[in-house]
Amino acid sequence: MYVAAKGGEKAIRNAHKLLAKRRRGNENLPSVTLEQIASQLSLAVDRVMAEGSLYDTHLAALAIKQARGDLIEAIFLIRAFRTTLPRFGASQPLDTGEMLVRRRVSATFKDLPGGQLLGPTFDYTHRLLDTSLAVADQAGEVDDEANAAPALSDAVDAASKMPRVTDLIGAEGLIEASPADLGEEPFDITRAPVSFPVDRATRLQTLARGDEGYLLALGYSTQRGYARSHPFVGEIRFGDVEVILDVPELGFPVSIGEVQVTECQMVNQFKGSATEPPQFTRGYGLVFGQCERKAMSMALVERALRWAELGEEPGAPAQDEEFVLSHCDNVQATGFVEHLKLPHYVDFQAELDLVRRMRAEASAKSAADEMKEAAE
């Protein structure tokens, strides 16, 4: 139980002033701009947008600056901000098949239409610290070749379609189809309380805003044998997708701009069941921004949570829907963990009295026992 405490206004005011000073750091250095954060720390911005569940690069950059780089604090700020705005509606589902692809790889099919496009990736780097980045004058930071306008071949110029891998092999029937769109409104965890068990759409929404580290650990656990599902990366793609909104006053849908998303199609082994032939099953990950680790982890966990539907043995942590989904939100988690710092004096005083009373009773009892033994 939490009982309100009064007082400390001056100390709190001064603490916040000190926080602002520490956040600013050395005043001889220029203050970091939101444009710098958005452009040079873009993956931090992407993570804040994904877990803050609000796509707005400028706001995410502001939150990161205000939070001194504490991304969970920044995510908290974004979540708080979103509650101040009205909702205009819901977009049409994003069409990742029409993505302007910036990266696209498949670990299962080497010759896929459109090809394997590495894009801006840390993969295959040597993970050696690059000391040239420590130099303040950053001439030469970008390779001249990367800066030169790339040769535009006609083949590149033609906006070549890049079908999703699952669409390609799905035709053979070796891989399960996506659940059909029955025209139902998907459940929205931000509008209605969740009660378990939940449907797949609710799981996906919850996982999409879930903590990357938490989902990474759970995804990892499935690889290590806790709900093993033999995953392969069917495809990962990252790029720009158009947002299309049905505007009632216009009477037709309009494009309102583009957002960047990462999509992961995990393909998993499945032995078949009484009603289904042996085929590959799927786990799906979709995340705002370039968040590949998160999209992959989400797909692994999403697949593990489908155990009942696929007739698999339960028992692993990643399969426990209520446990997984109830603890993946880092804003809820940090709120409850960190509230322990706040004054609990009344609570603790009650506990202290209780412990004293118990001790008094225990020592009275042992004194009585000793007397009894001595008497005997």
Next chain:
Amino acid sequence: MPNDSKNSNDHNEIAARQAALATLACARRDELESMLAHLAPLPVAGDLRPAEVGLVMLRGRTGGDGAPFNLGEATVSRAAIRVEGGATGFGYRLGRDVAAARHGALIDALWQDAGRRGAVEAALAPVRARLAAEARTVRAETAATKVDFFTLVRGED
């Protein structure tokens, strides 16, 4: 003659207006300002609804092509204006730039005036060219990272 979209059955016209609105949604504020400067003199216009910022829930599809789910929200600015003479223009765009949304709504209203449409389309051209060039650069940069993985075949015969 101003065109009321609600009564318009002309699919080509709707498609053309959708294309114009899509470009306006991606145009930077300075581009919209320069378009309006080119389109002067501008008619008197009033807010049908004050420009405002809100949220749109972005949806995805399970497996990329299946049943929809709620992915997360995005900030959106919108404006609705009416120019003297009747045409109503709408501006919807991602982000919180309400001034840009209002500029877009005004240009949408001008587009609906058949006498001005040609000028509006001409003013949209440089924005379209910029967006196309940026997409082309992304495709070319990405294409330069295309890799051909090959598996080694064991010489068994």
